Amino acid sequence: MSDFTPLPVEQTEDQADLRAMVRELLADLATPERLSDHDEREAFDEDLYRALAEAGLVQLEGEVGGDAPSHAGQAIVLEELGATATSIGVSLVVQFMAVTLLSQHGTAEQRERYLSALYDGSQRAAFALTEPSGGTDVARAMQTKAVQRPDGGWVINGAKMWISGASDCGFMIVLARTSPIERSAVSGITMFLVPADTPGMTVSEMDTVAIHGLSTCEVGFADVVVPEEAVLGDVDRGFRQVIATLNGERLNAAAVALGIARGAQDAALDYVQSRHAFGRPIGGFQILQHRLVDGAVKIEAARGLLQRAARVADEGGDAETLSAMAKLASSDAATTVTEHGMRALGGSGLSREYSMQRFWRDARLYTFAPLTDEMMHNFIGEFYLKLPRSF
Numbered sequence: 137m138s139d140f141t142p143l144p145v146e147q148t149e150d151q152a153d154l155r156a157m158v159r160e161l162l163a164d165l166a167t168p169e170r171l172s173d174h175d176e177r178e179a180f181d182e183d184l185y186r187a188l189a190e191a192g193l194v195q196l197e198g199e200v201g202g203d204a205p206s207h208a209g210q211a212i213v214l215e216e217l218g219a220t221a222t223s224i225g226v227s228l229v230v231q232f233m234a235v236t237l238l239s240q241h242g243t244a245e246q247r248e249r250y251l252s253a254l255y256d257g258s259q260r261a262a263f264a265l266t267e268p269s270g271g272t273d274v275a276r277a278m279q280t281k282a283v284q285r286p287d288g289g290w291v292i293n294g295a296k297m298w299i300s301g302a303s304d305c306g307f308m309i310v311l312a313r314t315s316p317i318e319r320s321a322v323s324g325i326t327m328f329l330v331p332a333d334t335p336g337m338t339v340s341e342m343d344t345v346a347i348h349g350l351s352t353c354e355v356g357f358a359d360v361v362v363p364e365e366a367v368l369g370d371v372d373r374g375f376r377q378v379i380a381t382l383n384g385e386r387l388n389a390a391a392v393a394l395g396i397a398r399g400a401q402d403a404a405l406d407y408v409q410s411r412h413a414f415g416r417p418i419g420g421f422q423i424l425q426h427r428l429v430d431g432a433v434k435i436e437a438a439r440g441l442l443q444r445a446a447r448v449a450d451e452g453g454d455a456e457t458l459s460a461m462a463k464l465a466s467s468d469a470a471t472t473v474t475e476h477g478m479r480a481l482g483g484s485g486l487s488r489e490y491s492m493q494r495f496w497r498d499a500r501l502y503t504f505a506p507l508t509d510e511m512m513h514n515f516i517g518e519f520y521l522k523l524p525r526s527f
């Protein structure tokens with residue numbers, strides 16, 4: 137084991153307490169054997185998720201009738217999960233998004249029905265936006281349609297793709313086109329709350345190489361009838377209402393990616409001290425050591441941006457550029473640290489006995505989700521550097 141002591145990270149005592157509580161819980165429950173077993177079996181760890189929800193980690197300081205939890209709090213929980221039970225962290229990113237959308241746009245009845253179930257862990261949400269025809273330009277590509285019925289309610293037809301946790305969720309937030317594109321593609325789309333057992337819905341799991349502890353699914357809608365009360369937020373303004381929360385989702389994606397980087401860095405650090413070559417620990421070789429140093433700097437820099445963005449967002453400021461930067465820095469930390477980790481482990485990198493290969497595979501997710509790193513570059517170029525739009 138390494139003697140490495142990380143730099144102090146927290147900005148407040150409450151945040152330090154929250155991190156300590158999550159770490160303690162995960163140290164008890166998320167053992168390496170358990171994590172590896174669920175990854176191998178490609179199974180969601182229902183019991184671990186339930187234990188986290190029961191410890192208040194979905195609700196945090198949020199309330200059924202009030203605000204969503206703070207960005208800083210969400211980031212702490214998600215970084216800790218990213219470093220351990222990564223797939224559960226990915227699921228929690230979706231749950232926090234559902235909590236935010238319900239808190240901001242839900243009616244009293246919707247909050248009571250869905251938020252309570254999310255908070256106590258009895259149900260999970262899936263968020264169904266992406267379609268087979270494209271994710272980045274999804275508003276223009278969207279084929280899923282909802283049409284109002286003359287006697288009330290809506291009928292949804294279409295298909296969604298890559299939907300996390302759709303095979304075992306309680307309900308989905310589904311985005312569907314409700315008016316044709318006129319001036320802007322982001323108008324004319326509405327959010328619907330659709331219970332998973334609604335007739336006409338089909339869910340099939342996709343075969344992916346990563347995030348094995350959470351299903352990734354195709355979802356079909358064939359004449360799915362939902363009542364008027366299924367509309368979440370405003371008719372035709374759903375995509376805009378989702379965009380307004382994307383900042384938070386970027387921060388949360390950044391937090392899981394940062395966790396992946398940290399988990400991989402810790403695993404590499406342990407390995408280079410126990411493995412010997414040429415009569416000394418391989419951590420004594422300059423090239424491996426320098427890569428670990430680069431990893432440490434990337435992790436600290438990404439966390440600095442993430443905490444700054446979360447603080448500005450929690451204070452009600454404009455955190456869009458900082459969040460995009462935090463997402464890029466964290467995704468870079470995750471892919472670089474896992475790549476270097478794989479190199480440090482030599483042949484053992486490919487062994488399923490070690491967690492490194494899982495971190496290496498899982499690190500790919502947040503290079504393109506919820507929005508691709510290329511689009512983050514586009515955003516920063518246009519809105520921060522004020523360069524001409526690149527697309």
Ligand SMILES: Cc1cc2nc3c(=O)[nH]c(=O)nc-3n(C[C@H](O)[C@H](O)[C@H](O)COP(=O)(O)OP(=O)(O)OC[C@H]3O[C@@H](n4cnc5c(N)ncnc54)[C@H](O)[C@@H]3O)c2cc1C
Nearest residue numbers: 263264265266270271272298299300352505506508510527
């Ligand atoms: C495991 C997993 C889980 C997921 N979970 C969910 C979920 O729960 N809900 C959901 O709705 N979606 C989910 N997604 C979908 C994810 O959000 C999309 O994959 C992502 O938005 C990218 O869309 P795409 O894959 O269609 O890529 P495309 O849009 O086809 O993009 C392909 C490439 O083109 C580039 N590109 C496109 N436009 C531009 C441009 N203007 N400038 C520069 N480059 C550009 C992209 O950056 C990318 O490199 C998930 C995906 C995976 C794999």
